[in-house]
Amino acid sequence: MPPIRTDWVEVRAESDIVHARQLVRRLSSEMGFRLVDQTKLVTAASELARNTVVHGGGGRLSWECIAEEGREGIRLTFHDCGPGIADVQLALKDGWSTGKGLGMGLSGTKRLVNEFEIESRPGRGTRVTITKWK
Amino acid sequence: MERIPILRMGKFLLITIQVDMHDTTALALQDDLMAKIARSGARGVLIDISALDVVDSYIGRMIADISMMSKLLHARTVLVGMRPAVAITLVELGLSLRGVKTALDVEKGMELLAAALEDGDAADQD
Numbered sequence: 001m002p003p004i005r006t007d008w009v010e011v012r013a014e015s016d017i018v019h020a021r022q023l024v025r026r027l028s029s030e031m032g033f034r035l036v037d038q039t040k041l042v043t044a045a046s047e048l049a050r051n052t053v054v055h056g057g058g059g060r061l062s063w064e065c066i067a068e069e070g071r072e073g074i075r076l077t078f079h080d081c082g083p084g085i086a087d088v089q090l091a092l093k094d095g096w097s098t099g100k101g102l103g104m105g106l107s108g109t110k111r112l113v114n115e116f117e118i119e120s121r122p123g124r125g126t127r128v129t130i131t132k133w134k
Numbered sequence: 135m136e137r138i139p140i141l142r143m144g145k146f147l148l149i150t151i152q153v154d155m156h157d158t159t160a161l162a163l164q165d166d167l168m169a170k171i172a173r174s175g176a177r178g179v180l181i182d183i184s185a186l187d188v189v190d191s192y193i194g195r196m197i198a199d200i201s202m203m204s205k206l207l208h209a210r211t212v213l214v215g216m217r218p219a220v221a222i223t224l225v226e227l228g229l230s231l232r233g234v235k236t237a238l239d240v241e242k243g244m245e246l247l248a249a250a251l252e253d254g255d256a257a258d259q260d
């Protein structure tokens with residue numbers, strides 16, 4: 001089934017992290033997600049938006065409200081053309097950070113959503129896609 | 135840039151976070167607070183996050199850092215008003231906020247700080 005609604009926004013400046021949180025809050029609340037699931041998805045979006053800005057040098061958030069096999073969900077894709085991640089397995093470890101962060105962003109996000117996909121090539125960029133079902 | 139106000143209440147400082155903070159706002163709050171503790175000799179800090187509907191690893195780290203730093207300045211920190219959905223999410227995210235004292239609301243937080251201050255003062259006299 002095709003997505004019901006889809007669009008994208010820039011994730012470049014620090015203020016875009018706040019905007020990403022607000023956008024995902026609005027989408028998940030409009031779709032009638034439970035409050036806890038809204039909070040989990042907004043938190044995941046906040047982590048990935050910050051990574052896009054801080055590590056990826058800016059990029060985009062594409063969002064889709066989806067319906068398939070009788071269930072509804074939200075799929076978010078964060079995409080940048082930054083430096084990429086040399087070792088994705090390592091980056092997914094709790095506490096691993098090449099910056100000044102806590103290193104809980106990627107690993108924590110994975111726990112907060114139903115589906116998590118990451119694709120990264122050094123020198124080319126990073127794409128992280130997450131899905132949360134209602 | 136937006137700045138979060140820090141209110142003085144006797145020996146304590148009260149911070150009520152009411153906006154969805156930019157990362158730099160959170161960082162500025164940390165600096166402002168440490169300066170204010172040093173200047174005022176405040177013995178306790180209450181951080182009210184009842185208006186916050188998201189706490190991610192950045193804000194979580196700020197809260198943990200404030201708690202640790204204020205301890206070095208002889209002040210205790212109590213975090214109050216965390217929403218249940220935020221608490222559930224923080225645990226799943228993997229942030230334990232170990233070492234951060236919490237209370238349900240500002241009033242209970244005040245009681246906790248006052249009691250800790252009394253205990254501390256008694257211990258100082260020993």
Ligand SMILES: Nc1ncnc2c1ncn2[C@@H]1O[C@H](COP(=O)(O)OP(=O)(O)O)[C@@H](O)[C@H]1O
Binds near residue numbers: 083107
């Ligand atoms: N979009 C990205 N582009 C390049 N590197 C990234 C990106 N996202 C994450 N990383 C790398 O993965 C590490 C772990 O990310 P994360 O778990 O969010 O921790 P933190 O952001 O606190 O460092 C980062 O320190 C960084 O090296």
Ligand SMILES: [Mg+2]
Binds near residue numbers: 050101103105
């Ligand atoms: Mg991160």
